[in-house]
Amino acid sequence: MTDHDTDHRPDDAGAAKVTELVRGVRIAMLTTVAPDGRLMSHPMATQEVDFDGTVRFVSERASHKVAHIEANPQVNVAYSSSGSWVSLSGTxxxxSDPALLAKYWDTFTDAWLEGGPENPDNIVIEVDSTSAEYWDSPGGKVVQVLNLVKAKATGKRYEGDNERVDLP
Structure with missing residues (x-):
């Protein structure tokens, strides 16, 4: 499989791979559509990845991203770590649920948002992903560098794992 192929993988195996790649990546980029059609990306701390395809973030109701979502709920969530990348598309x-906020509230959240889970200004953004695409370069940075050098020396394309996954 090359890094430009986008074959479909069975949902269970693909979802498991996406979950594996996303776990441990604390910060994601949530991309929303602004009223003028521009795409806007926002760094967000992922609260939970249960991969029935759902990810959650804590935010403030008065933020631009919330206004964008209320006007157009189509979003993308991107994750990047050493050697792997995941792009989730969804709605x-x-x-607004203080009990759900309390479940996700931690010292990291408390440093960014005021008033705790009881503050009506604090909300949860829930993204139901319908598809994902991932790129994975096994072996970490050293293997990636060696593979890139090998590709340059041999003239053959760098091989990596790239799949498109339909999520339930």
Whole structure:
């Protein structure tokens, strides 16, 4: 499989691979559509990845991203770590639920948002992903560098794992 192929993988195996790649990546980029059609990306701390395809973030109701989601719920969530990348496409919704906020509230969240889970200004952004695409270069940075040098020396394309996954 090359890095430009986008074959479909069975949902269970693909979802498991996406979950594996996303776990441990704390910060994601949530991309929303602004009213003028521009794409806007926002760094977000992932609260939970249960991969029935759903990811959650804690935010403030008055933020631009929330206004964008309320106007157009189509979003993308991108993750990047050493040697792997995941792009999730889906639909976001805003949830006002102090009990759900309390479940995800931690010292990291407390440093960025005021008033705790009881503050009506704090909300959960829930993204139901419908598809994902991932790129994975096994072996970490050293193997990646060696593979790139090998590709340059031999003239053959760098091989990596790239799949498109339909999520339930």
């Amino acid at each position: 976001a919704r805003i949830i």
